[in-house]
Amino acid sequence: MPLTYREALDLLISTGSRGVKVGLARTEALLAALGHPEAGLRGVLVAGTNGKGSVCALVESACRAAGLRTVLLVKPHLRSYRERIVLDGEPVSAGTFATLLERALPAMAAVEASTGAPTQFEILTALGLLAARDHSPDVVICEVGLGGRLDSTNVLDLGVAAVTTVDLDHREFLGDTVEQIAAEKAGIIKAGDDLVTGVSGPALEVIGERAAQVGVARTLALGDGIRHAGRSLGLEGVEAEVHVADLVATLRVPLVGAFQADNAAVAAAILVALRDRGLPIDGAAIGAGFAAVRWPARLQWIPGAPALIVDGAHNPAAIRAIVPAVRDVVGERPLVLLVGAMADKDTAGMLDALRPLQAPPVFTQPGTMRAARAVDLARAWGVGARAISSLPDALTAARLLAGGEGVVLTCGSLYLAGDVLALVSGGAD
Numbered sequence: 001m002p003l004t005y006r007e008a009l010d011l012l013i014s015t016g017s018r019g020v021k022v023g024l025a026r027t028e029a030l031l032a033a034l035g036h037p038e039a040g041l042r043g044v045l046v047a048g049t050n051g052k053g054s055v056c057a058l059v060e061s062a063c064r065a066a067g068l069r070t071v072l073l074v075k076p077h078l079r080s081y082r083e084r085i086v087l088d089g090e091p092v093s094a095g096t097f098a099t100l101l102e103r104a105l106p107a108m109a110a111v112e113a114s115t116g117a118p119t120q121f122e123i124l125t126a127l128g129l130l131a132a133r134d135h136s137p138d139v140v141i142c143e144v145g146l147g148g149r150l151d152s153t154n155v156l157d158l159g160v161a162a163v164t165t166v167d168l169d170h171r172e173f174l175g176d177t178v179e180q181i182a183a184e185k186a187g188i189i190k191a192g193d194d195l196v197t198g199v200s201g202p203a204l205e206v207i208g209e210r211a212a213q214v215g216v217a218r219t220l221a222l223g224d225g226i227r228h229a230g231r232s233l234g235l236e237g238v239e240a241e242v243h244v245a246d247l248v249a250t251l252r253v254p255l256v257g258a259f260q261a262d263n264a265a266v267a268a269a270i271l272v273a274l275r276d277r278g279l280p281i282d283g284a285a286i287g288a289g290f291a292a293v294r295w296p297a298r299l300q301w302i303p304g305a306p307a308l309i310v311d312g313a314h315n316p317a318a319i320r321a322i323v324p325a326v327r328d329v330v331g332e333r334p335l336v337l338l339v340g341a342m343a344d345k346d347t348a349g350m351l352d353a354l355r356p357l358q359a360p361p362v363f364t365q366p367g368t369m370r371a372a373r374a375v376d377l378a379r380a381w382g383v384g385a386r387a388i389s390s391l392p393d394a395l396t397a398a399r400l401l402a403g404g405e406g407v408v409l410t411c412g413s414l415y416l417a418g419d420v421l422a423l424v425s426g427g428a429d
Helices: 004-018 025-033 052-065 092-115 120-135 179-186 202-214 262-275 283-292 317-328 347-357 375-379 391-402 414-425
Strands: 044-046 071-075 083-087 138-143 159-162 194-197 218-224 224-234 238-246 245-255 300-303 309-310 335-339 361-362 407-411
Touching: 004 092, 025 092, 025 120, 044 052, 044 262, 044 317, 044 414, 052 071, 052 138, 052 283, 071 120, 083 218, 092 120, 159 179, 159 262, 179 202, 194 202, 194 262, 194 375, 202 245, 218 238, 218 262, 224 262, 238 262, 245 283, 262 283, 309 317, 309 414, 317 407, 335 347, 335 391, 335 414, 347 375, 347 407, 361 375, 361 391, 391 407, 391 414
Parallel strands: 044 138, 044 159, 071 138, 159 194, 194 218, 218 224, 309 407, 335 361, 335 407
Antiparallel strands: 071 083, 224 238, 238 245, 300 309
């Protein structure tokens, strides 16, 4: 009997206990056993501390607007593992997901015997590439997971490499300085690539050194090959004036926060690079695709009494970026924070970044074993904090505190964002 989706999901979830194991050996062995589904794929591999998901979504939306067949591989998911494999704008079907995992089982067993059990993320990378081979896309847009150099997605050489931003995150794996982390992320850059980056300062020097070492075809960087200016449109998103090569465009993006103008400029440069590598992408498609993009849990406004803002910011740099945008759209309305985070994150830095909002916090816990305890976060915050480990109860408490005219900001983790979205819009699968 074929695997059902529920059976496939249970099997995949059971591999989560294997944790994180850096290195490409298991992924390479999986793909070899599956007949190298990654061979011949073209597109862009996108790394970065923050912004890479938004950039991937913008690039994919513009490619579809140009009439191209697309595969988007992103992580982590919010409500369903199927969100990690998106074919022509739609998450892979439950039946296809189950079939992909069933096809991979013999390879998984062989790799476990020879190289060690593949992690859940490595399995998902292999499933995404199997789906890509089956779909025969014109372009693959793949988001890197952790770092770059040793991330399982780095088996790919798609022709365009992008590094959105570099900041301190995942320090236990990537290093304690911006330069060390930049070196890990720069590991995705390969000989002959077009390189696109939004990085600046010392991190850009590290990325430039890697680009020179391997021999890239061209580098497009913010301020050097990519000129842009942006303005916030409040809840309407942002408008960005972008000039890359011969592309001069005024682009509207319905993603909230002035920082999205940087993401739009990086995404536009990626699309220019893809165009110059033979894909039929023009300015009209870029404009239409950017205007139509949808990317949940990125300052996502959910109307109500009170309204919710759901964001997946999960490191101090991301929190600092959203704070002015939150204050801009909330205005004088009462604001309450609903915060949960992973225990292995810089929670102290995140809390410090939230304090300028001067809003009372309710601390809670996402539904994962990695979650920091709500009571520990509340103690770290100090006076005025509430700790409610049950997310439904915490959300209710935050709503009551905000009142019908107020706003609740949910942030601290993409896992929390996904759990909140599931609560307010009908569950997960």
